[in-house]
Amino acid sequence: MGANDTGFIGQSVKRKEDARFLTGAGQYTDDVTMANQTHAYFLRSPHAHAKLRKIDTSKAKKAPGVVAVYTGADLEGVNGLPCGWLITSVDGTPMKEPPHHVLAKGKVRYVGDQVALVIAETREQAKDAAELIDVDYEVLPAVVNSADALKPGAPQIHDEAPGNKCYTWAIGDRAAVDAAFAKAAHVTKIDIVNNRLIPNAIEPRAAVASYNRAEDAYTLYVTSQNPHVERLLMTAFVLGLPEHKVRVIAPDVGGGFGSKIYLYAEETAMVWASKRVNRPIKWACERSESFLTDAHGRDHITHAELALDKDGKFLALRVHTIAAMGAYLSTFASCIPTILYATLLAGQYTTPVIYCEVTAAFTNTAPVDAYRGAGRPEATYVVERIVHQAAAETGIAQDELRRRNFIRTFPYQTPVALLYDTGGYDATLDEAMKIADVKGFAARKAEAAKRGRLRGLGYAAYIEACGIAPSNVAGALGARAGLFEAGEVRVHPTGSVTVFTGSHSHGQGHETTFAQVVATVLGIPVENVDVVHGDTGRVLFGMGTYGSRSLSVGGTAIMKALDKIVAKGKKIAAHLLEAAEGDIEFKDGKFTVAGTDRSKTFGEIALTAYVPHNYPLDKLEPGLNETAFYDPTNFTFPAGTHICEVEIDPDTGVVQVVNFTACDDFGNIINPMIVEGQVHGGLTQGIGQALLENCVYDKESGQLLTGSYMDYAMPRADDLPSFKVGTKVTPCTHNPLGSKGCGEAGAIGAPAALMNAVLDAMSVAGVKHFDMPASPHRVWQALRSAKAA
Amino acid sequence: MSVSLSMTVNGKATKADVEPRMLLVDYLRVSLGLTGTHVGCDTAQCGACTIHLNGRAVKACNILAVQAQGATILTIEGLAAADGTMHPMQQAFKDCHGLQCGFCTPGMVMNAVDLVARHPGADEKTIREQLEGNFCRCTGYHNIVKAVQQGAAAMAK
Numbered sequence A: 001m002g003a004n005d006t007g008f009i010g011q012s013v014k015r016k017e018d019a020r021f022l023t024g025a026g027q028y029t030d031d032v033t034m035a036n037q038t039h040a041y042f043l044r045s046p047h048a049h050a051k052l053r054k055i056d057t058s059k060a061k062k063a064p065g066v067v068a069v070y071t072g073a074d075l076e077g078v079n080g081l082p083c084g085w086l087i088t089s090v091d092g093t094p095m096k097e098p099p100h101h102v103l104a105k106g107k108v109r110y111v112g113d114q115v116a117l118v119i120a121e122t123r124e125q126a127k128d129a130a131e132l133i134d135v136d137y138e139v140l141p142a143v144v145n146s147a148d149a150l151k152p153g154a155p156q157i158h159d160e161a162p163g164n165k166c167y168t169w170a171i172g173d174r175a176a177v178d179a180a181f182a183k184a185a186h187v188t189k190i191d192i193v194n195n196r197l198i199p200n201a202i203e204p205r206a207a208v209a210s211y212n213r214a215e216d217a218y219t220l221y222v223t224s225q226n227p228h229v230e231r232l233l234m235t236a237f238v239l240g241l242p243e244h245k246v247r248v249i250a251p252d253v254g255g256g257f258g259s260k261i262y263l264y265a266e267e268t269a270m271v272w273a274s275k276r277v278n279r280p281i282k283w284a285c286e287r288s289e290s291f292l293t294d295a296h297g298r299d300h301i302t303h304a305e306l307a308l309d310k311d312g313k314f315l316a317l318r319v320h321t322i323a324a325m326g327a328y329l330s331t332f333a334s335c336i337p338t339i340l341y342a343t344l345l346a347g348q349y350t351t352p353v354i355y356c357e358v359t360a361a362f363t364n365t366a367p368v369d370a371y372r373g374a375g376r377p378e379a380t381y382v383v384e385r386i387v388h389q390a391a392a393e394t395g396i397a398q399d400e401l402r403r404r405n406f407i408r409t410f411p412y413q414t415p416v417a418l419l420y421d422t423g424g425y426d427a428t429l430d431e432a433m434k435i436a437d438v439k440g441f442a443a444r445k446a447e448a449a450k451r452g453r454l455r456g457l458g459y460a461a462y463i464e465a466c467g468i469a470p471s472n473v474a475g476a477l478g479a480r481a482g483l484f485e486a487g488e489v490r491v492h493p494t495g496s497v498t499v500f501t502g503s504h505s506h507g508q509g510h511e512t513t514f515a516q517v518v519a520t521v522l523g524i525p526v527e528n529v530d531v532v533h534g535d536t537g538r539v540l541f542g543m544g545t546y547g548s549r550s551l552s553v554g555g556t557a558i559m560k561a562l563d564k565i566v567a568k569g570k571k572i573a574a575h576l577l578e579a580a581e582g583d584i585e586f587k588d589g590k591f592t593v594a595g596t597d598r599s600k601t602f603g604e605i606a607l608t609a610y611v612p613h614n615y616p617l618d619k620l621e622p623g624l625n626e627t628a629f630y631d632p633t634n635f636t637f638p639a640g641t642h643i644c645e646v647e648i649d650p651d652t653g654v655v656q657v658v659n660f661t662a663c664d665d666f667g668n669i670i671n672p673m674i675v676e677g678q679v680h681g682g683l684t685q686g687i688g689q690a691l692l693e694n695c696v697y698d699k700e701s702g703q704l705l706t707g708s709y710m711d712y713a714m715p716r717a718d719d720l721p722s723f724k725v726g727t728k729v730t731p732c733t734h735n736p737l738g739s740k741g742c743g744e745a746g747a748i749g750a751p752a753a754l755m756n757a758v759l760d761a762m763s764v765a766g767v768k769h770f771d772m773p774a775s776p777h778r779v780w781q782a783l784r785s786a787k788a789a
Numbered sequence B: 001m002s003v004s005l006s007m008t009v010n011g012k013a014t015k016a017d018v019e020p021r022m023l024l025v026d027y028l029r030v031s032l033g034l035t036g037t038h039v040g041c042d043t044a045q046c047g048a049c050t051i052h053l054n055g056r057a058v059k060a061c062n063i064l065a066v067q068a069q070g071a072t073i074l075t076i077e078g079l080a081a082a083d084g085t086m087h088p089m090q091q092a093f094k095d096c097h098g099l100q101c102g103f104c105t106p107g108m109v110m111n112a113v114d115l116v117a118r119h120p121g122a123d124e125k126t127i128r129e130q131l132e133g134n135f136c137r138c139t140g141y142h143n144i145v146k147a148v149q150q151g152a153a154a155m156a157k
Helices: A018-022 A123-130 A174-182 A227-239 A265-277 A287-293 A376-394 A398-405 A425-435 A438-450 A471-476 A510-522 A550-576 A602-610 A672-691 A745-765 A776-788 B024-031 B088-095 B105-118 B124-130 B142-156
Strands: A038-044 A050-056 A066-071 A114-120 A134-139 A165-172 A186-194 A206-212 A217-222 A246-249 A281-284 A300-308 A314-326 A353-362 A454-463 A485-491 A497-501 A529-533 A584-587 A590-593 A599-601 A625-630 A639-649 A654-665 A724-727 B003-009 B012-018 B050-053 B056-059 B072-074
Touching: A018 B088, A018 B105, A038 A123, A038 A265, A038 A287, A050 A114, A066 A123, A066 A265, A114 A123, A114 A265, A165 A174, A174 A300, A174 A314, A174 A353, A186 A376, A206 A265, A217 A227, A217 A265, A227 A246, A227 A265, A265 A281, A300 A376, A314 A376, A376 A398, A376 A454, A376 A745, A398 A425, A398 A454, A425 A454, A425 A639, A425 A654, A425 A724, A438 A454, A438 A639, A454 A745, A485 A550, A497 A510, A497 A550, A510 A529, A510 A550, A550 A584, A550 A590, A550 A602, A550 A625, A590 A602, A599 A602, A639 A745, A654 A672, A654 A745, A654 A776, A672 A724, A672 A745, A672 B142, A745 A776, B012 B024, B024 B050, B050 B105, B056 B105, B088 B105, B088 B142, B105 B124, B105 B142, B124 B142
Parallel strands: A038 A281, A217 A246, A314 A353, A497 A529, A654 A724, B003 B072
Antiparallel strands: A038 A114, A050 A134, A066 A114, A165 A353, A186 A300, A206 A217, A206 A281, A300 A314, A454 A639, A485 A497, A485 A625, A584 A590, A590 A599, A639 A654, B003 B012, B050 B056, B050 B072
């Protein structure tokens, strides 16, 4: 594949990483084996809430093959796991941050809470020995629903959080919203639940921790989306180790979707223990443990009200949400239902005033944190469900009501803190309607009705804020970390290039996309560029991958390093060509004296930099290796319209997704093939939430009822249609690639589009309210209840 | 107690003494170091561990190693030609972007090869039904279905 005017930008270059994945040569954490390694197994609480009266490990310690057994009491000097974002309540008090012990102390607070670490010669021996640990539990009443947890008399989970309340936070002008509602011509109200999800990356979490006594240094292989952040949190906050003594490697990682952002107890305990046993320790999470202990997503209960004038213009939006935190605060739990949720409630609309209040509650469940979309799917679900209902109530067509309220002037300051730099919402709506053949829907609906089927069409015009930034603004909002990215471009003497990026790829294809960017700028083949990520020992620094930030933030850091490479290359070329530096142009891999045919190739410049015989050594250092950090000036704002068409069999309640269309604006696109793949995957997780997936805990016992793939309905190939996707482009205005991010969009728009389609289909039967998931039993019940009423 | 076990894996004779409770997938991954076969669940639902046992796609997490006594096993590592040329199904997955994180991919490809052998002219509906036992959380299956179609066409040549 050759470069054209725009190089490799916009080309569907086949992925560089595929060869190893397709031949079984990928290196995932569980594939790492170290000499003399031991195996870890974690004994977990079978109770949702209990006092730990006594733990007797004596029998386990004597079991065959056992190397060590540790409980919370052994971890002296080890701090609890930190939360990375401080949210301040409306009354000015900081959120409640109860200790999150690496191994439980005093109490266990959810089924799966880690009680003891057993290390043995084999995994089976560790597991067998764990059964010999005698734990005396005093079982306490549990509460798993966030609204129940906030009720008076609910079981008290942490002494530090009275009433199980973590915080009550608000954004917006409450008085102005009340005033707008007072003069509204129409008010639409909804009560909705955003169902709890379990991320289920197909690679379960895993870790291999080792300690080198000669160097007094640790190495941790771990399934992480952000190894530098993992290292910072683990060393500085929990273990009190110097950062440079811990190398964290996140090798090939089999999907993350948010669940591998966080610092978990398991790898932290293993790093601590690796020095005590002075041998490598390996742990691979079983799927049953993943269900119990990976951070879950969503779990909101929301009441929302939308005020409209007589022409359907939105006057105000009022939202109250209860968000579940689970038993402990996971790494970024607190900012998801606040900073990444309420700030998105303007959607694509000019709603002038918005007020949102969020109460976060502790529950006896697994912690809840970011899952693909993280706050933004929840916001889109509120906005697009209420807009759908408002259209149904006022009789204004779904597309027309949205159009009457679209933002069309940019930059646009929303009433909930964000400044949208650019967008084109009519274009994505128009294109989505065209692709979805909305014009033909009435005929399809009539045809379906003849077969006794209910057909419905649903829209979701979503917006998201990606590439979270800038650090100083995030810091003012409570972030306890920076949100920049780092990159390094190392040009080798023969002109090939290795790029080191702080972004982490666990399916996103960075090794290809980033190589396309670098190859384009330097005018060299994609094959000459390799991308290295996921190793604190090789990559200078990084904040990792989440919030669809890799290209817009990580890619920009690389662009800045490339700028420095080109600038230095011009200096070297000016010397070799005996010209003024200002006269050197760099294009298509050649440094040329402007207006002449005198030039040097990129390869010649690279070689000169490392063999500096004819070189301005008095003015310029040898070598061609540059680093850059990039801290974004604003979020990026991908947006688009998703349209879902469903057909329901009222006799069985089965919902079939017959068509799903997504038209997105991700700004400039480097590799359309990879972007489409990201959309397909996101859509499937969104459709999964709306159609199939639901995390259920037993209300009395706090047991996870959906703790395996036989109980938790994952989307399978035959649950889904082929997708129709389109794109429109308004380039991001504040990064050099003009890119906005594409990883989460599908999961953000799809649930609302699908549920609006289901509600549209069921409207003929009189169903007005319905919560996810639209599983056959629930749909059938809703149709029957409406009929009875 | 251990059991003497022998089988042919990717064309090579293998032999080991194993615990009776050892799963076939652990024999492949741990004893033989063939880590291309992955473990994604513990209920035989996800299909990441799919291999060929005597020519049929089987979930290697759902069978004891000793049950494969004397069997002929093909794993993802043995699918490409000896010179490294990818099997048409592997190539189709690459061409169609039928993989992202790569974790489900070996099992998906091994199932796809068997699927095409059993249903040479499969339509989209059949392919989707036949992929039911393999989870992918990244691709939404859209491009996997395309890859299986392209792989099937290439295998027919």
